[in-house]
Structure formats: C-alpha cells, structure tokens
Amino acid sequence: MSKKNYIRPLDIKHGRIDMGHGAGGRSAAQLTEELFLAAFDNPFLRQGDDGASFPIPVGARMVMATDGHVVSPLFFPGGDVGALSVHGTVNDVAMLGATPLYLSASFILEEGFALSELKRIVDSMAAAAREAGVPIITGDTKVVERGKGDGVFISTTGVGVVAEGVHISGRNARAGDVLLLSGTIGDHGVAVMSKRASLEFETTMESDTAALHTLVAAMLAAAPGGVRVLRDPTRGGLATTLNEIAGQSGVGMVLEEAAIPVAPQVEAACELLGLDPLYVANEGKLVAICSPESAAAVLAAMQAHPLGAQAVQIGVVTEDAHHFVQMNTSFGGRRVVDWLSGEQLPRIC
Amino acid sequence: MSKKNYIRPLDIKHGRIDMGHGAGGRSAAQLTEELFLAAFDNPFLRQGDDGASFPIPVGARMVMATDGHVVSPLFFPGGDVGALSVHGTVNDVAMLGATPLYLSASFILEEGFALSELKRIVDSMAAAAREAGVPIITGDTKVVERGKGDGVFISTTGVGVVAEGVHISGRNARAGDVLLLSGTIGDHGVAVMSKRASLEFETTMESDTAALHTLVAAMLAAAPGGVRVLRDPTRGGLATTLNEIAGQSGVGMVLEEAAIPVAPQVEAACELLGLDPLYVANEGKLVAICSPESAAAVLAAMQAHPLGAQAVQIGVVTEDAHHFVQMNTSFGGRRVVDWLSGEQLPRIC
Known part of the structure; x- marks a missing residue:
C-alpha cells in the first residue's frame, strides 16, 4: 500500500476531517490506512477489499445484530462512543446465546471533527474489540458537511454462532420462570x-x-x-x-x-x-x-x-x-x- | 404485539420524527412496528429480538460488508437513499464472489424528519430487498436533535456465502489479465x-x-x-x-x-x-x-x-x-x- 505516495502523514494532532476524507480517493485511503487499519489491524481487514471473508462457523445457527451509536457527549465517565459501539453490538449478539465472532463498523463523520478525538475513539474501539476477542473485520467511512452531523456516529454490526441446544429468545419466557x-x-x-x-x-x-x-x-x-x-x-x-x-x-x-x-x-x-x-x-x-x-x-x-x-x-x-x-x-x-x-x-x- | 395499546396509529401523512422515536420506549416500538416491520416484514424480523438468528449457510466461506449511506439529496433521479443502501451493500458482498443472504439496517434519523419521507425511503428499501431476494433481518433506529443530522443516514451490513472454487479479491489480478x-x-x-x-x-x-x-x-x-x-x-x-x-x-x-x-x-x-x-x-x-x-x-x-x-x-x-x-x-x-x-x-x- 506504500505506492500511494501520500505527500505527508495524517496530522493526527492538529488535523481535522474534511470532505475529501469521505470522497473515496487518496485522502480517504490515507485515513483508512493510517487511522483505522493501524488501530484495528487484523488479517481480515488486511484483505483490503470492500468486505471481508471468513470461515463458515461451526454450530447450530448464526445470529446478526446491528446498533447505531449517537451518544452525546462522545466521551463520558467510564467510556466513550467507541467502546460503547463494540460492547453494544457484542452484547446484542450474546443476548441471543451466541458467541460473537466478527464486527463491522460504519463511521459517519462530521466535517471539521478533530482527528485527535477520532483517534481516541478508534483506539478505544480497537481496545474494546481486542479485549472482547471480536475483531472488526470490515468498515466504511462517510463524511457529511459541518452542521449535518455531530462529530461521529458509529453503526456496528456483529455476527455470531449459537451452539447446539441453546435456544434463547424474548419469546421463550413461561409462567413460573x-x-x-x-x-x-x-x-x-x-x-x-x-x-x-x-x-x-x-x-x-x-x-x-x-x-x-x-x-x-x-x-x-x-x-x-x-x-x-x-x-x-x-x-x-x-x-x-x-x-x-x-x-x-x-x-x-x-x-x-x-x-x-x-x-x-x-x-x-x-x-x-x-x-x-x-x-x-x-x-x-x-x-x-x-x-x-x-x-x-x-x-x-x-x-x-x-x-x-x-x-x-x-x-x-x-x-x-x-x-x-x-x-x-x-x-x-x-x-x-x-x-x-x-x-x-x-x-x- | 397488540398489547402495547398505542393511543393512535402513527400519522404517516403529517407526522414527524421526535426524540421519543429514538428513546427505546413505547413510541420507538410503535415506529418499528408500524413503519419498519410493516415494510420489511419477514420471519427473521418477526423474531422480535435485538438481533436475528439464521441457519448456517452451506459453502466454502462467508463474507461480511458494510456501508454508510449519506447521499444528498435523499431522492434523486432513478433512486433514493433507501434503494441505494440495499444495492450498495448487496454489491459489496457480491464483489467478493458471494451470494448475498441477509442484510441489517441502522437508521440515524434527524428530529423533525417527515414520516412521509421516511416511509417512502423505507418502502423503497423494502422493494429493493425483495427484488434482490435479500431480506433485512434486523435493525436499529436512533434519533438525533434537529441540526445534528440530515434527514436520514442508513448504514447497511450484508452477509453472504462463497461457493467452493470461487476466489475473488482485489489482490488477485495478474499481468496479462x-x-x-x-x-x-x-x-x-x-x-x-x-x-x-x-x-x-x-x-x-x-x-x-x-x-x-x-x-x-x-x-x-x-x-x-x-x-x-x-x-x-x-x-x-x-x-x-x-x-x-x-x-x-x-x-x-x-x-x-x-x-x-x-x-x-x-x-x-x-x-x-x-x-x-x-x-x-x-x-x-x-x-x-x-x-x-x-x-x-x-x-x-x-x-x-x-x-x-x-x-x-x-x-x-x-x-x-x-x-x-x-x-x-x-x-x-x-x-x-x-x-x-x-x-x-x-x-x-
């Protein structure tokens, strides 16, 4: 990926998101590479395609769950939108009795958002994903104009596998339970x-x-x-x-x-x-x-x-x-x- | 689901999104039921859990792809953000040589957005998903304050299955191809x-x-x-x-x-x-x-x-x-x- 010849590395300390980071060209590729891939690094992401391929899991059934995260403020005591976006979706998968396997992440960024804050959030997501043992295997980034978003929104989706004999659903409660x-x-x-x-x-x-x-x-x-x-x-x-x-x-x-x-x-x-x-x-x-x-x-x-x-x-x-x-x-x-x-x-x- | 005793049905014609539609309570449940479930209706969604369960697919590998959709304007000649959000992710899955199987959808709505426009978009998504034969099996809705979003953003994630012998990736091109x-x-x-x-x-x-x-x-x-x-x-x-x-x-x-x-x-x-x-x-x-x-x-x-x-x-x-x-x-x-x-x-x- 070194052939893109970025003029200079991303200025994480002082830089801000601009519309070009969402335009799919060189500057979007640089954001993906130097910020997202650097933090989430895993063999699935390194496939470098517009999606990721993984082995078919062994079990009885699979589950899929998705959640958008728009918490305000983005940083709060005990966490931030990044950790939350991993935990929320891991939990939705787990609440169906499944072992969470993989996550995807869709970022909607507001023009002008500080790269330093984005990096804090992405690093927190990466840490949460590593700690949970559930890699973020694919993602997408869009940018909206200043005043059309609110810093960052993160939608995560998880897939997981349910073992034989496990049947968990909100429909299963019975009197006496x-x-x-x-x-x-x-x-x-x-x-x-x-x-x-x-x-x-x-x-x-x-x-x-x-x-x-x-x-x-x-x-x-x-x-x-x-x-x-x-x-x-x-x-x-x-x-x-x-x-x-x-x-x-x-x-x-x-x-x-x-x-x-x-x-x-x-x-x-x-x-x-x-x-x-x-x-x-x-x-x-x-x-x-x-x-x-x-x-x-x-x-x-x-x-x-x-x-x-x-x-x-x-x-x-x-x-x-x-x-x-x-x-x-x-x-x-x-x-x-x-x-x-x-x-x-x-x-x- | 009839026990929630909504006071009156959603006013699709004149109603607008309010913060309560994203608060997870009765009014969020009503939006989900009368707008999203009504349009996307399928047995997976009807499971009614915070995720959906599906059979383990038969094939060689699986793929997962995600895309946020922030197109402006929301309606354009030949399509709208709803159809686009289905096509975009179905295509990302297909570009890995996979048969797309299931979609999830995460909606980020702006307070004040007209329910009539949301219904047009959701109906268009539903039609695109039906036409593609790829059901939307789970989803999530959040609402942000007026001026913190732009009508609707939709992040879709797709999973699919790759048959034996198919190996498609951006890494596979060779001189002479x-x-x-x-x-x-x-x-x-x-x-x-x-x-x-x-x-x-x-x-x-x-x-x-x-x-x-x-x-x-x-x-x-x-x-x-x-x-x-x-x-x-x-x-x-x-x-x-x-x-x-x-x-x-x-x-x-x-x-x-x-x-x-x-x-x-x-x-x-x-x-x-x-x-x-x-x-x-x-x-x-x-x-x-x-x-x-x-x-x-x-x-x-x-x-x-x-x-x-x-x-x-x-x-x-x-x-x-x-x-x-x-x-x-x-x-x-x-x-x-x-x-x-x-x-x-x-x-x-």
Whole structure:
C-alpha cells in the first residue's frame, strides 16, 4: 500500500476531517490506512477489499445484530462512543446465546471533527474489540458537511454462532420462570447525563459499559437449556426491556423492588435529575429468565463472574393476559411498571 | 404485539420524527412496528429480538460488508437513499464472489424528519430487498436533535456465502489479465449532482443504482475460476477503483479510452460541471478482471444479462513496479490515470 505516495502523514494532532476524507480517493485511503487499519489491524481487514471473508462457523445457527451509536457527549465517565459501539453490538449478539465472532463498523463523520478525538475513539474501539476477542473485520467511512452531523456516529454490526441446544429468545419466557439481574441498574445513563449536565457529584459515577459475552458463556455452561431469555436493558432501561419480553412471550412479571440493586450515588443522582432508575439505560448489565430448576445454578455462575458479582433474583414470570409487568414496592404495595413513554434520556447510546 | 395499546396509529401523512422515536420506549416500538416491520416484514424480523438468528449457510466461506449511506439529496433521479443502501451493500458482498443472504439496517434519523419521507425511503428499501431476494433481518433506529443530522443516514451490513472454487479479491489480478466493464460510467454521480445543482438537461439522467449479484452469479457460472477480481466503482469512480486494485495486486493497468462507454448526456453534463467521468461514482456497474482464457466467456455472460448488456473489454493488466494505471487516449497518447485527489463529489452515496 506504500505506492500511494501520500505527500505527508495524517496530522493526527492538529488535523481535522474534511470532505475529501469521505470522497473515496487518496485522502480517504490515507485515513483508512493510517487511522483505522493501524488501530484495528487484523488479517481480515488486511484483505483490503470492500468486505471481508471468513470461515463458515461451526454450530447450530448464526445470529446478526446491528446498533447505531449517537451518544452525546462522545466521551463520558467510564467510556466513550467507541467502546460503547463494540460492547453494544457484542452484547446484542450474546443476548441471543451466541458467541460473537466478527464486527463491522460504519463511521459517519462530521466535517471539521478533530482527528485527535477520532483517534481516541478508534483506539478505544480497537481496545474494546481486542479485549472482547471480536475483531472488526470490515468498515466504511462517510463524511457529511459541518452542521449535518455531530462529530461521529458509529453503526456496528456483529455476527455470531449459537451452539447446539441453546435456544434463547424474548419469546421463550413461561409462567413460573425466574428473573435474574446481573447487577446495579442506571449506571450508564446517569454517567452520561451527569457529564452532559456538567453535574458535580461527590462520588464519580461511571458507565457500566462492558462486553457481556463471557458472562453469558458461563451462564449457559452452568445450566445448558435452562436459560430461556437474555437481554441487556439499554435504552428504556429495565422496565422497558421487561415489558418488551412480556409482550413477546405473552406473559406477565412480578418484580420485587427491594431486590433491584441501585448504587447509592445513582439513586441520589436520579432523585436530583428527576429520573426513575428503572427507565435509565445500562450498557453492561443483563436480565436472564431461567427455568425454576436452573435458576440457582445460573445465579451462582453469574455471581462467580466479575461482571455478575452483584447478580440477584428480582422477580418471577406470571400468567397475565394483559402482559403487565408489576412490582411489589418497598412500601408493601404493588404497581404496574409501564413502558417508557416519550423521551427521558435522549442520545444515551 | 397488540398489547402495547398505542393511543393512535402513527400519522404517516403529517407526522414527524421526535426524540421519543429514538428513546427505546413505547413510541420507538410503535415506529418499528408500524413503519419498519410493516415494510420489511419477514420471519427473521418477526423474531422480535435485538438481533436475528439464521441457519448456517452451506459453502466454502462467508463474507461480511458494510456501508454508510449519506447521499444528498435523499431522492434523486432513478433512486433514493433507501434503494441505494440495499444495492450498495448487496454489491459489496457480491464483489467478493458471494451470494448475498441477509442484510441489517441502522437508521440515524434527524428530529423533525417527515414520516412521509421516511416511509417512502423505507418502502423503497423494502422493494429493493425483495427484488434482490435479500431480506433485512434486523435493525436499529436512533434519533438525533434537529441540526445534528440530515434527514436520514442508513448504514447497511450484508452477509453472504462463497461457493467452493470461487476466489475473488482485489489482490488477485495478474499481468496479462483482461479488464471488463459492465456498462457506461458516471450515471449515478451525474444524476445526483444534476439534482443537487437543480440543473435542467434536455434528457433525463438517471442513477444506475442496481443490485449486481445475479450478474456476478452469471459470470461465475460462465467461467468457474476465471474471474479473479470484481469491484463496483462507486466513490472515486472507475479511476480510483482501478488504482486500488493495482495497489492491492501489485500490478499496472493500461486502459483504452475509446473503449470506455459514457452516455452522451453524461459526457455533456460532465463537461458542463467540470467533471471527469472516470472519477464519477457508479452504483450499478462492475469491473471484472479475468484470466485471458476466460475473458470471452465472461464477457458473453455479461452481455447476455440485462445489467451487462453494454459490457466491454476496457484494457489489460500489466507488470508495473509503480502500480500505475495508464490510458491510451482517444488522441493516440498515453497518460497516467491517478487516484481521485480531494473532494470531487461529496455525499454521492
């Protein structure tokens, strides 16, 4: 690739994205080579084609998941849009019980965006992908005029393979099943909101952004066939995720408010911001719905994993023709936990 | 899904995207259900999870390709961003010699975007996907504030399967190989530019946007093993695409200017706009590099296909330590055809 004779290397420190970086010519090739390939380097990307070729995986089925990432601000306590774009899609693949194998990334850059910030984001993506063991094998970059974008949007797509005997879907919950949650809720949303609102809290709140596929693998190994539903409660939070599953499976749910872990600083921030943690986004937590017989083994496997150390049972699946999610409150009452209505936290992921 | 009890159906005629459509709650679910699922409807999407599961394909290898689509204007003669987003990714998969199987779609919508325009685009995507026989099996929607986007950006990702004995890559060209082109160049870029510049020409110029996978299948069937490189000359045009391949394969090329077909109205528009058709984007054309023995059979197969009726041989691959693409001009000279430098036609795809 040395034959393109770039006049000078990219000026990462002071340079900015210009329309030429999206025009498909020499300057786009230079951005790809010196920024993206340098960070993501792997044999698939080095094929250098407009797509990548990989071996057919061995297993029972495959899965594909995609997510656009438009979080604002781009950098927040505990993460950034780059790490998030890897974790979000790895998690969507893992929530179908699959081993994530490969990622693609589509960048939409705004003219004038600093190359130094882009490099920070791309390096963070590369680190997240390496840590997860899921390479970014192909990608694309477009540039839009100043004022027609917002720095960078990243859409990632993942493919993965599901082993024989694993059947995970939001449609599989049954009355009598047990609801497990891998840890505290609301951390990601509150971290982003506090940064956006320039709030100063006494303790630092960090996003929980993390790749959950090794946690899922441990859970599936502990109780083959026992895990029926997995989902990461991102936008809309735990409440919306459970309502989705209740609708898909045609069941109800009853939660125990006292059992749902919320970090004290998140609880305090939510009170200040007027938010309900049940509706605040998470990026490193999962909900599992298991058969009653398998629940203890799955919970133990979660608690033995660093990303599930605070895992708890938070409720049960019930028969309910209305597919309501209800909650026994800490005050001894019971209320319906509805879907998120409208906009609570825009651009949280 | 009827249990969500939407207060009223989406007002497609007068409604606009608001931040709630991207918040993951009830209003996001309604947009997904009444707009995206209604248009793309297929059993994979109906799984209703944050990703889709599909059978492991039978073949030698798989491929994955992704493309962001930010074309401006969103609607142009002969197509729109929706059709383009399907064709572009189907083509990237096909250019690796693969049969495209499944697509994902990530939408980044701007607050205030008219639902009626979004529906036109989504219906056009759905029609393109149906026509290509490649279903959109999973997707995601985000919303950004007014002035932080530009109507709609669509990133699509495709997966496909490569049959035994097919080995296509930009790295495979060898000196002595033959360069084939499937038809006229410059149509897409000129159609978009003429719309953007509100130019009035006597004849209507239309984008060539099309899915090329059936053309590729016909070519591979005609000469198994004879096709070494396939690529669709999109951004940067034919000139940039050939330079990319020359660099990847470590070869030179010599083109015959007189052999390269350009529609008269495209030639006229290029003169008016100060463009060189060699650098103008195409969305329904391909370049093939074949072994000398197979070239006649491949060319005949192209010409027998509706999307290759005007296919021609445009040059040959040469040994060249500088990896230059050169052209014998219509005036009897020879010049170097360089990479596109900088920005010629921003946001053309």
